[in-house]
Amino acid sequence: MSSLSDRALDKIGRSLATSEIEGANVDDRYVLVRLVGEGGMGAVWEAEDSALGRRVALKIVDPIVAGPALTGRLVREAKLLAGLEHPGLVPVHDTGTLADGRVYCAMKLVRGERLDAHLANIRSRPDRLRLFLRVCEPVAFAHAHGVVHRDLKPSNVMVGPFGEVLVMDWGVAKVLAGAGDEEVRTAVSAPAPSGLIAGTAAGTVVGTRGWMAPEQERGEAGVDVRADIWALGRLLAFILADGDQIPKPLSSIVARACAESRGARYPSVEALAADVARYLDGEAVSAHPESILERAVRFARRHEVAILLLLAYLLARAAVYLIMRR
Amino acid sequence: MNKVALGVFLGGVLGVFDGLTAWFTPEVRNEILGIIIGSTFKGVVAGLLIGLFARKVDDMKWTIPFGILVAGTFAFFVAHMQGKYYFEIMLPGAIVGLITGYATERYGRGPAPKAEVAR
Numbered sequence A: 001m002s003s004l005s006d007r008a009l010d011k012i013g014r015s016l017a018t019s020e021i022e023g024a025n026v027d028d029r030y031v032l033v034r035l036v037g038e039g040g041m042g043a044v045w046e047a048e049d050s051a052l053g054r055r056v057a058l059k060i061v062d063p064i065v066a067g068p069a070l071t072g073r074l075v076r077e078a079k080l081l082a083g084l085e086h087p088g089l090v091p092v093h094d095t096g097t098l099a100d101g102r103v104y105c106a107m108k109l110v111r112g113e114r115l116d117a118h119l120a121n122i123r124s125r126p127d128r129l130r131l132f133l134r135v136c137e138p139v140a141f142a143h144a145h146g147v148v149h150r151d152l153k154p155s156n157v158m159v160g161p162f163g164e165v166l167v168m169d170w171g172v173a174k175v176l177a178g179a180g181d182e183e184v185r186t187a188v189s190a191p192a193p194s195g196l197i198a199g200t201a202a203g204t205v206v207g208t209r210g211w212m213a214p215e216q217e218r219g220e221a222g223v224d225v226r227a228d229i230w231a232l233g234r235l236l237a238f239i240l241a242d243g244d245q246i247p248k249p250l251s252s253i254v255a256r257a258c259a260e261s262r263g264a265r266y267p268s269v270e271a272l273a274a275d276v277a278r279y280l281d282g283e284a285v286s287a288h289p290e291s292i293l294e295r296a297v298r299f300a301r302r303h304e305v306a307i308l309l310l311l312a313y314l315l316a317r318a319a320v321y322l323i324m325r326r
Numbered sequence B: 001m002n003k004v005a006l007g008v009f010l011g012g013v014l015g016v017f018d019g020l021t022a023w024f025t026p027e028v029r030n031e032i033l034g035i036i037i038g039s040t041f042k043g044v045v046a047g048l049l050i051g052l053f054a055r056k057v058d059d060m061k062w063t064i065p066f067g068i069l070v071a072g073t074f075a076f077f078v079a080h081m082q083g084k085y086y087f088e089i090m091l092p093g094a095i096v097g098l099i100t101g102y103a104t105e106r107y108g109r110g111p112a113p114k115a116e117v118a119r
Helices: A006-021 A063-082 A115-119 A125-144 A182-189 A225-240 A248-257 A269-280 A292-302 A304-325 B003-024 B026-057 B060-082 B086-107
Strands: A030-038 A042-049 A054-061 A092-097 A103-108 A157-159 A165-167
Touching (some): A115 A125, A125 A225, A292 A304
16 A cells, blocks of 8 residues: 655645635634635635625634744734725734634735736836836835835735735834834734744844845845835836836836945835836936936927927928918 | 916917018018017917816817817908918918917816815
């Protein structure tokens, strides 16, 4: 008789657990409807909130499987999001601990697609840039409240069916000392249940390789909003990678946002977004000093109809002059 | 600049310029001052009407034909007073109306939306 591998046994065990849990009632309130996603630390379910009659996303984490650090992050993320109310952030409705020790968090059920998938349907570059500006809004809002995301990447941005943009996964977010809201700082620094670890030790590298600012990748202390600005620059480069050549002003914006030195980057997300908005409006961007020729070309492009009309007028005048001279 | 002010300004400037082009017609060169004043006045009145229309309808596809119609009509009266040069006067005049109509919609600021008062 052949034996099954540990991996196969694990898979069977998980599928058994999943079929067992479907339709189950969590905390006498949430009826599990459908498994949305599953990872090493737990699962995300679509659930029916029987108290309010609505569908929610229920993140359930098992501290034994996920470990206290990851579970602590879920609790921390829930507390942090509860202190930040913005249309671009997923609202947290509820959090709690089940009798068996698992921790759950009920959040708004986000319907839509990930940014990388959504971009396949957007061909127009201005539309892509406008989408980027909408990503900047909740990040700028969080920064204003002293919160740095630290893991901005396309898979952490969701675009809803009506074009609404949501920045997800604030589990590794950092609350800046002495900045932002007292409410957010207090909520996040409050002790996590069951002794769970709710922060990140200095020198620990958090984030996703390739989407982390250089100082973040080196595990330096004192990572601030400019780490998110770096990631937004990478995100902008990703959004612009549509096969067409990237104009100089836009590549300069990306270069400034992704500068190796923190001091050379945009000082804030608002400044970065303002430069992108200026480009969209046909104005000069701060990241790219223009030559006289570039300025003239930009002016002509911005006012091409008015210039064509004036030329038409001058041509008509010249034609009239020539006719009258004959 | 709001649409009415921009219409008046553009109509005036283009009117002056329109009048100045009479310099290239030697037969009327000695009457150039009167032509400039008349052309400017015509431009200002046409610009005012176009600006008011642009503010009212706030739609490029209507303001441009209106600009052509108003400026073309004014140019027709000027040509009619002279009894000749209909095409020579009306063509540039209509283009001035087109430019003023386009520019007032494109660059003019519309009225601020009225605030709704909750009862």
